[in-house]
Amino acid sequence: MGNASSMLTQYDIEEVQGHCHNLFSQQEIVSLYQRFCQLDRNAKGFISADEFLSVPEFAMNPLSQRLLKMVDGLNFKDFVAFLSAFSAKATKEQKLGLIFKVYDSDGNGKVSFSDILEVLEDLSGSFMTSEQREEVLSQVLEEAGYSRASYLMLNDFIKVFGNSGLKMEVEVPVD
């Protein structure tokens, strides 16, 4: 198990790098592979939902169930591709693409009022009523020039987030 990294050849690493738009260095890929093997306890080739939830910091996250749907059963290449949005080298569009995907749970390329409400529900739990959530959301939507009925596309997200910085970086520990 300790030598798992030696099973990745230069070709493998380059292939994975290609799959994640070269957002991770080779060292980082090796580290991620070690982590992947560590989480994939029975060496199935993917990480199950249960194994993700065995990380308490992940299980505590309000969005964990939603994220699980995206990462459950990913093989290593897709696992890296998912994480690549958190690389410091990823562009703002790439990061926003991931945020958009989290909202767009049915994957139809547009985010509706109820899609956003669902995420808000995950984030606020029982501490806001659904009326309060709807009120807040319609208010800010109107202020931004949208309405309850409008769908947000990825372009809208890019416009809404504008030029303000987006801090979404995770450092991969490299030894």
Place this chain on the structure above:
Amino acid sequence: MSGPVKLNTSSSELDLDRPNIEDYLPSGSSVHEPHCKLRLRDLLDISPTLTEAAGAIVDDSFTRCFKSNPPEPWNWNIYLFPLWCFGVAIRYGILFPLRVIVLTVGWILFLSSYIPVHFLLKGHEKLRKKLERCLVELICSFFVASWTGVVKYHGPRPSMRPKQVFVANHTSMIDFIILEQMTAFAVIMQKHPGWVGLLQSTIMESVGCIWFNRSEAKDREIVAKKLRDHVQGADNNPVLIFPEGTCVNNHYTVMFKKGAFELGCTVCPIAIKYNKIFVDAFWNSRKQSFTMHLLQLMTSWAVVCDVWYLEPQNLRPGETPIEFAERVRDIISVRAGLRKVPWDGYLKYSRPSPKHRERKQQSFAETVLRHLEEK
């Protein structure tokens, strides 16, 4: 604005029985900097929460506590490799059989005197207890000898007196053996299967050890009661508790369960630090049986470790048992050079309670609602 105040009081209610996890985690709280006005962008921006989640996937402090670190290979060149092979031959071909003999002799000596003492001295409780204590210390010394334990004990040896408990950080069951060879402690431990369980329920029970099953909720009360009775007796062996409740890899300490700290006794901390130069003493019970763990130790050159008996501590006025537990954990971590993490070691066997997530949801909701009220 009552927002932050409300948050503080409710969080202390939530977390009465454990240290505050948020104190340890990287800052990334999901609360946005309070803007003058809530914009769509602020509401849609879930990046802090996502970053936290991805950070946990990439690396997390909990899993790190239970990772056995593979030994650095040093047989990497043509000159050293034969030397290493020579070492393997000696370790497995000479040291290991010798150690098996030592251990066997130890067991023969132990059993041949323990059984008569146990059954023939029924009438002389005091003498029997004393002899049994010595014998248990003896067999533990044989165990330590069987891995050539090089143990340095620092500080005064524990004495027997009522109303004191010893607490130590936990790396492997061999902690117990190492401590037991100096002083016959009564230990509180998880009940194990197999031959270890057999020893536990026969011999160790005579030194006053208390066994429980982690998963049995009922066991907790029974243990608590037995423990309370035990510490009162002046004649009983000193109690040793591993408040982490599970083996940690000797780089970190996980949360100390508060049980040992609410007995109203003096708590004597013991710090144990292993030197990993020859072998990793961490027992990863998920991957290895205890027998395999012992074999690994017996085929290594030596087990090197330091044991510090530290200054006894008492509950300070106004201190809660949890604060007390944290303070003692501090003392042990500093001495043994361990990093503290907030996790409950039992999370190895269960999921975190939803209240941590609820806390995050609450702080998010409060920020949003505050903006709503302002309008």
